[in-house]
Amino acid sequence: xxxxLRESLHIGIADIMTRKVRSSVTILGIVLGVMCIMVVLxxxxxxxxxxLSWMEExxxxxxxxxxxxxxxxxxxxxxxxxxxxxxxRIREMIPEAKALxxxxxxxxxxxxxxxxxxxxxxxxxxxxxxxxENWRVAKGRFINNLDIRENSNVIxxxxxxxxxxxxxxxxxxxxxxxxxNMMQVVGVMEEKVWISEGGGPWAGNVLAYMNEQSFxxxxxxxxxxxxxxxxxxMQVMANSPNQALELQKKLDGILLNIKxxxxxxxxxxxxxxxxxxxxxxxxxxxxxxxxxxxxxxxGGIVIMNIMLASIKERTREIGVxxxxxxxxxxxxxxxxxxxxxxxxxxGVLGIVLGFSILDLVSGFLKMPMQANPNMIMAALLVSVGVxxxxxxxxxxxxxxxxxxxxxxxx
Amino acid sequence: xxxxxxxxxxxxxxxGKLKVRALSGVDICITKGEFVAIMGPSxxxxxxxxxxxxxxxxxxxxxxxxxxxxxxxxxxxxxxGIRNRKIGFVFQSFNLLxxxxxxxxxxxxxxxxxxxxxxxxxxxxxxxxxxGLSDRxxxxxxxxxxxxxxxxxxxxxxxxxxxxLLADEPTGNLDSQAGGDILEIFDSLHRSGNTxxxxxxxxxVANRADRIIxxxxxxxEDGDLAT
Numbered sequence: 001x002x003x004x005l006r007e008s009l010h011i012g013i014a015d016i017m018t019r020k021v022r023s024s025v026t027i028l029g030i031v032l033g034v035m036c037i038m039v040v041l042x043x044x045x046x047x048x049x050x051x052l053s054w055m056e057e058x059x060x061x062x063x064x065x066x067x068x069x070x071x072x073x074x075x076x077x078x079x080x081x082x083x084x085x086x087x088x089r090i091r092e093m094i095p096e097a098k099a100l101x102x103x104x105x106x107x108x109x110x111x112x113x114x115x116x117x118x119x120x121x122x123x124x125x126x127x128x129x130x131x132x133e134n135w136r137v138a139k140g141r142f143i144n145n146l147d148i149r150e151n152s153n154v155i156x157x158x159x160x161x162x163x164x165x166x167x168x169x170x171x172x173x174x175x176x177x178x179x180x181n182m183m184q185v186v187g188v189m190e191e192k193v194w195i196s197e198g199g200g201p202w203a204g205n206v207l208a209y210m211n212e213q214s215f216x217x218x219x220x221x222x223x224x225x226x227x228x229x230x231x232x233x234m235q236v237m238a239n240s241p242n243q244a245l246e247l248q249k250k251l252d253g254i255l256l257n258i259k260x261x262x263x264x265x266x267x268x269x270x271x272x273x274x275x276x277x278x279x280x281x282x283x284x285x286x287x288x289x290x291x292x293x294x295x296x297x298x299g300g301i302v303i304m305n306i307m308l309a310s311i312k313e314r315t316r317e318i319g320v321x322x323x324x325x326x327x328x329x330x331x332x333x334x335x336x337x338x339x340x341x342x343x344x345x346x347g348v349l350g351i352v353l354g355f356s357i358l359d360l361v362s363g364f365l366k367m368p369m370q371a372n373p374n375m376i377m378a379a380l381l382v383s384v385g386v387x388x389x390x391x392x393x394x395x396x397x398x399x400x401x402x403x404x405x406x407x408x409x410x
Numbered sequence: 411x412x413x414x415x416x417x418x419x420x421x422x423x424x425x426g427k428l429k430v431r432a433l434s435g436v437d438i439c440i441t442k443g444e445f446v447a448i449m450g451p452s453x454x455x456x457x458x459x460x461x462x463x464x465x466x467x468x469x470x471x472x473x474x475x476x477x478x479x480x481x482x483x484x485x486x487x488x489x490x491g492i493r494n495r496k497i498g499f500v501f502q503s504f505n506l507l508x509x510x511x512x513x514x515x516x517x518x519x520x521x522x523x524x525x526x527x528x529x530x531x532x533x534x535x536x537x538x539x540x541x542g543l544s545d546r547x548x549x550x551x552x553x554x555x556x557x558x559x560x561x562x563x564x565x566x567x568x569x570x571x572x573x574x575l576l577a578d579e580p581t582g583n584l585d586s587q588a589g590g591d592i593l594e595i596f597d598s599l600h601r602s603g604n605t606x607x608x609x610x611x612x613x614x615v616a617n618r619a620d621r622i623i624x625x626x627x628x629x630x631e632d633g634d635l636a637t
Binding site: 007014015018316317319320321322323324325326327328330402403404407 | 461464466467487490491493494495499501505506507509510518519521522523566570
């Protein structure tokens, strides 16, 4: 029957209290290591949250993108383009999809209204565009199927376009000039805002560029704007994130079929991207956790050394304890408990310190951070684990001392 | 009744190439309630004998019965319990734990015995009272004089009612006044029925004992009951 854990805790606390300076020096490595883990975990969870909210803003987890496959060797033949009728056919083949939009970019778009120029970006799009982009019309309406069929000269403009060209006027119903074609404004999009936390090149509204865009019917662009306009990309929305991966596969098959087996298009889903991001985040986390583990390891080795030295110094004490009836297991427990107490104390201090510097570090690294209660548990477990791991060797050394030799020690 | 009986105790120390025989066949017999002094020059083997009697060490050969129990064959792990229950040590250099107050020092054997905090506190207080230190319970050992420290050590040695009290030069670090006081305590413990074994090289101290066992070159030179 060994002495109780309570007894060992008492001895351990008393030992730490009588050797305050040594204990605080011993603790330092663990405090820093745990602090490091806290900050890393906060960075990781902050990044994950920020990635998710970004995905949500960009159409959510149900989104599927079709675009030119840059890995494809185009010398083997085939073009990464689709006609409007092909796109219509594809839409009919995937009735389960919530939305399908194809778009063509007009990079050199120039909008003109009463002598004011607005160089922006314009796209030929389909009526499903707002659903696919999870973007609502603020005023008026979006392009509809009739516009597509009739090649109507209508335009829906972004909020910045409306502000800069029309000021306080209501743009709906007015006509503006887009690259020489008179277009009637039928709608204004809602302002897109996604403020990234932190700063640096990512400061401010990351989605501001979208507010500078304008949209016209894709058929109008293809048939009236001249040039060989072809459809080179599509966005599809599945009904739910769960269906996205399946729909992605199906689309891939349809496109290969249409393109006679040539993989000129790449189909990617937000789900897939998210997995990719998760993987990237995991690699990132692993590196940081490795750093934290190394710092804890170093802290553990420091503690082990100090405990070994302290046992050397306390050999006489151990001898006395053995003489009055302490068993090896008692001595072993006494020193193991003491080491674990020190590391646990270091863990608690590290958690407190980690939390208090989180804001500071977050501002300094310009990274979003998020603390959660699980981290406290993890940090505490890790510090106790370090104590157990690095406390064993000193405790064994203490427990194996021979009473006669220990008593002879000066 | 024999409280200690050894037969042909041999103790060899293995110092690498060199084998040193510290005890070469020691037979001693001590009865319950005796006050015995063990004397001998340094290097005679008296410390080794004391370690074996105190169950801090085991003989290489031979048998040792403590309180009718053959302890020489017991594994080291069981010796801790024997030391805890049957032996009280008093050392020349007191060997008190400097960070503990004297009450806690005296409680130590009872803690390892597994006695509850409350009970052992009461018992330790009572014993410290009997050696005249009840007003110093919260003092650290370095706040006490040498004589007082040795009294604490005696209190610690007798707190668990051991079968034998084993003292190694208990007056060696004390002036004659304090040494005399300590010997008084041993006398009174002896009178009240305790078995006291004292290792010393001071004839004046040894003479207070009922009997002197002299050790020389690892053998009992004289003083054993058998001789």
